[in-house]
Structure formats: structure tokens, C-alpha cells
Amino acid sequence: MLNPIWLETYLTLIDTGHFTKSAEKLHMTQPGVSQHINKLEEACGHALIKRDKKSFTITEQGRLVYQYAKTLIKDEQKLFDQLNFDDPYSGKCTMACSGSVALLLYPKLLKLQRQHPNIHINLKAAPTQQILSDIKHGLIDQGIVTDIPNESFYDFEELGCEELCLLSSISANSNKDWKTMLSELGLISHPDAEHYLSLYFKQSEEQALKRLDISKIPVIGSVNQIGQILEPLAHGIGFTVIPKSVLESFHSPELIQILKANKPVMETLYLVRRKNRELPARYQVLNSLIKAVWN
Incomplete structure (x- = not known):
């Protein structure tokens, strides 16, 4: 790499066109200027000026x-x-969350982007472990996850909770015992189904659900698009477990029934970023909006 001091001397010499003036401007001696030029020419392997x-x-x-x-x-x-300019209403924001959170959050993020067109929001739907991996490797700046992350690698804060619901079509017979009813209905699976089922069965305080083996529940269909998960149920097919916000945003919630358990099941959400990572000012604006959703 060329010495930046020699380059500065060279620029000054060319701009002034004179060794003496260059020496005065750089507060150097004239032989000092000549020495810098000679060293720069030696480093480049070519004569830069013809004396x-x-x-x-x-x-x-x-x-x-x-x-x-x-x-x-x-x-x-x-x-x-760029280092001295940190506009809270300009720049790219990259984050990830579950599909259900994205469904709830994205319309509000678009409002923010409409108000401030120079904020560019890039939102990715992904499971918790993928989100944490992407944050750790610098692929995204922050995420919303449902498990407390390792404090050695991440900084996080609790956002709030979302309710999980066990759902079926309104035509399903909910008077049967849990095992019979769910086995007859069959599961409409999705990327978070196993996680949600495990959490729901554990927290619902229904002893019959706690005893159920998730792996033995028949899967009669699957879909990985969050907005489509409830479509089979609306057509009288199967059951699933999904955050309540997905049901509330569904186009025909009247075609879906909530299979009530003894206790509401809540899942805690955490806003997470890489340990000791100071994010640009625009994330303060973004995160104020995000926090308002659960407050």
C-alpha cells in the first residue's frame, strides 16, 4: 500500500506546481518534499514527474x-x-420474525415506510433458531424470537406475549375427548406446528393433552404460507394451533372455532440483537413502533 503521507505531498506538489510552495503549505523543508516524491516514485516503480x-x-x-x-x-x-451521519429516518433495516408476527407487524412497518420513504424495511419470516443464526453471522440486524437466547451472544428485551389457539372448523364435534377429537380431525401442519403444539399441550392444564404423543397425531395436510394455514379449516378439514393474531387477520374467522382449554396459552416474544451491537438511530424509530404493538 502506498504511503498516504507521500501521496499527500505528491498531490500538493502537483496542485501548487512548485516545490517551494509545497514545502510552505505542508510546513516541510524543500528537501523533505523531494524525499517524499523520490520515495513515492520508488514505490511505484516509475517516474511520476519529469524534472x-x-x-x-x-x-x-x-x-x-x-x-x-x-x-x-x-x-x-x-x-x-457516513460515519458522522446517522439519520433516524433514512437507511435499511433488516430483521426477521415468525410468520405470524410478520403477518401482524408488516402492515404497521409499511405505514412507517410510507411516512418516511428513505427508511427501507427488509422483513424475513423464519423460525427462532434461523433468526438467531442470522443475527450471529451478521445477515440481519435484529429479530423477534420466542425463546430466551444465549446471553453470551445476544442482547434481548421482552416485548410481550401472544396467545396460542387450538383451532378447527365450526363443523368439528368438540364434545368428544381430546385424543379422539384431534385424531379424527387430523393436523394441518406448518413450520411452527410442532413447537406450538408442544407448548400448548404443556401449558393448557388439560391432563388429556399433556398425555398425548404429538408424533402419533395424524397429519392430513401441511402448508408453509402463514396466510393459508386456516384455509383447510375453513373448508371443514383438520385442526391446527396458531397465534390468535392469525385468526383475527383471517378473511373468514366465522368459519373457525377455538377449541377451549382450561388455561389460555401464552408465548413470550423477545426482541434480540447481537451482543453489544449498537444499531443505527433508525432502529430506535422502528423499535418504538414494534414495542407499541404489544403495549
Whole structure:
């Protein structure tokens, strides 16, 4: 890498066109200026100026080095401007969350982007472990997860809770025992179904559900699009477990019934980022909106 001090001396010499003026401007001696130029020429392997007594002309190689040095200074100034400029209403925000949270959150994020067009929001739907991995490897800046992450790698704060609901079509006979009813209905699976079922069976305080083996419940269909999970139920097919917010945003909630358990099942949500990572000011605006959803 070329010495930046030599490059600065060279730029000054070309801009002033005189060794003495360059020395005065740089607070150097004239032999010091000559020494910098000689060292720069040696490093480049080419003569950069053609000397003629007290004057000089720039060589073709010298013009290339001059433009290179100018570009370096310009890029350095651009970098400093970027470091000193942190507009809370401008820049890219990258985050991930579950599909159900995305369904709830994204319309509100779009409102923010409409109010501030220079904020660019990139939202990805993914399971908790994928979100944490993406944050750890710098692929996204933050995420919303449902498990308390490892404090050695992540900073996090509790956002709030969302209710999980066990759902079926309104035509399902809910008077049967849990095992018979769910086995006859069959599960409409989705990427988070096993996690939600496990949590629901554990927290619902229904002893019959706690005894159920999730792996033995017949799966009669699956879909990985959050907005489509309830479509089979609306057509009288199967059951599933999903956050209540998904039901509330469904186009025909009247076709779905909630299979009530003894106790509401709540899942805690956490806003997480990489340990000791200070995010740009725009994330303060974004996160104020996110927190308001659960407050």
C-alpha cells in the first residue's frame, strides 16, 4: 500500500506546481518534499514527474497516481461523512420474525415506510433458531424470537406475549375427548406446528393433552404460507394451533372455532440483537413502533 503521507505531498506538489510552495503549505523543508516524491516514485516503480531545473512536468504514470490519490481522499471524506451521519429516518433495516408476527407487524412497518420513504424495511419470516443464526453471522440486524437466547451472544428485551389457539372448523364435534377429537380431525401442519403444539399441550392444564404423543397425531395436510394455514379449516378439514393474531387477520374467522382449554396459552416474544451491537438511530424509530404493538 502506498504511503498516504507521500501521496499527500505528491498531490500538493502537483496542485501548487512548485516545490517551494509545497514545502510552505505542508510546513516541510524543500528537501523533505523531494524525499517524499523520490520515495513515492520508488514505490511505484516509475517516474511520476519529469524534472527540468526548477520546474517539472507530470508523466503519464504520474497522472494515474494523481487520480488515484484524489480518489482516495474523496472516498475517505465520503466515509467520514457516513460515519458522522446517522439519520433516524433514512437507511435499511433488516430483521426477521415468525410468520405470524410478520403477518401482524408488516402492515404497521409499511405505514412507517410510507411516512418516511428513505427508511427501507427488509422483513424475513423464519423460525427462532434461523433468526438467531442470522443475527450471529451478521445477515440481519435484529429479530423477534420466542425463546430466551444465549446471553453470551445476544442482547434481548421482552416485548410481550401472544396467545396460542387450538383451532378447527365450526363443523368439528368438540364434545368428544381430546385424543379422539384431534385424531379424527387430523393436523394441518406448518413450520411452527410442532413447537406450538408442544407448548400448548404443556401449558393448557388439560391432563388429556399433556398425555398425548404429538408424533402419533395424524397429519392430513401441511402448508408453509402463514396466510393459508386456516384455509383447510375453513373448508371443514383438520385442526391446527396458531397465534390468535392469525385468526383475527383471517378473511373468514366465522368459519373457525377455538377449541377451549382450561388455561389460555401464552408465548413470550423477545426482541434480540447481537451482543453489544449498537444499531443505527433508525432502529430506535422502528423499535418504538414494534414495542407499541404489544403495549
